[in-house]
Amino acid sequence: MINWMQTYLLRHLQVFFYSLGQLMRSPFSMLMTSAVIGIALALPTGLHIILKNMQTISGDIDSAAQISLFLKKSTSDTQAQQLITQLKAMPQINNVQYVSRQQALAEFKRLSGFGDALKALEKNPLPAVIVVQPSISQAGGAISNSRATELLVEQLQAKPYVDIAQLDMQWIKRLYSIMDIIRRGVIILSGLLALAVLLVVGNTIRLAIQNRRDEIVIIKLIGGTDRFIRRPFLYTGFWYGLFGGLIALFLVISSLLLLSGPIEALTQSYESEFSMQIIDFNSTLWLLGGSILLGLAGSWLAVERHLREIEPT
């Protein structure tokens, strides 16, 4: 039994490396096919990783949900300070930051680049703002958090001197729905490109089968089973999948490394301590495993379809 297992494993191992050797005989066409697979797989993988990075960024933003209280323009600084002491006493509020009208104007000039245009205005058009950091966002689930935050917004809206209480969450919600659209897009794209890989491998194996038609006939004549004939083609599919996956991995890593510099510069301009993650172990495993599986499945389809057609006559 053990002996039989040994020969069985040995035979598989032989075919495993034999099929690799066969591929290496024509390295150029092997590389071409693998590159097609690699490019097809690199696209969804790259998008997936970018999406993952976007989620970490938006996660940071999520915890930084703030409520901006725009004060009525008639409010004086002392009145504003009264309101601030009142707010600080509220348990739902973690931190309060006051931006006076002058400060708001200075900041706006600095950030917007409209400084000269603003000089033309006689009066400061900007209201004073109190930025409120809710303390409730630290605990509890996301939904209960957003409910509580909305309740707080309503309370703050009712305070004196407050013109508008605005929760800076709207754009996060929009970002989430945009990301949801992109995520689905990536899934659809992945599905289509996986199908493409399947067809590329299937077609390549089909050609390999036709090229070795005589050999298959001879093997059938001297008593080779379908499994015996199928094996080298399946392993060829495996190798295509593996090399395609490795090429995809290389493409993803090098493209993201190229992108990571500008992206980090961009996020730093938002004062975010974001560092781009290129590809993690799990994604690597998924990519390689997936591409090997696609290679095997593609060759299986081709072999099942075409091996039966070849019979000695």
Next chain:
Amino acid sequence: MIRFSHASKRYPGGFDALQDINFHMSPGEMAFLTGHSGAGKSTLLKLIALIERASRGQVIVNGQNLAKISRRKIPFHRRNVGMIFQDHQLLFDRTVFDNVALPLVISGLSHNEIGKKVRASLDMVGLLSKERAYPITLSGGEQQRVGIARAVVNKPALLLADEPTGNLDPELSREIMSIFEQFSQVGVTVLIASHDIDLINHLPYRILTLKNARLSHDSAVVAQP
């Protein structure tokens, strides 16, 4: 070893390649199958090797009714039937050794066993010195002997040869025939299709003659009235 009873083969389109064939070969017997081209020699061999199936009647090989062998079991049947072809059917991208080893590799033998059996088989056909050569570098007679070595390497009980001397000169043909005689002497049943009447008439073996898809003459039957 081989028994045909009322076996017929009609190809799709209505062409009758064999009609009502009856004969029996005992284990260890050697016989020639002859007739004009198109008389059905190849078809008869194909029925035995299950490359084709009989449309009617029975073909029994080694006690097994071939009609009962499913598609999946065909390879295992063929492993018991050594086949030799006029065009040798060798793999030109592999060495002589690898060509002869193929049936053993298919059967899943270990490396050591394969080496021993392949060399024994090559020795029998006198090609031991050529094991590392590629078939393309060999003469027609040598290629045919590689084909024979491959057919007998896993010691089948039955050997079929389709025009094995078709492309060879008389000298080489006799040589090939004497190899077949050796196998017959050790108990292998040998059936050789050949239209080389001169050659086979000089040999003391049974001759089955096909004419227009029918068995027109069987020297064994005539011998015992």
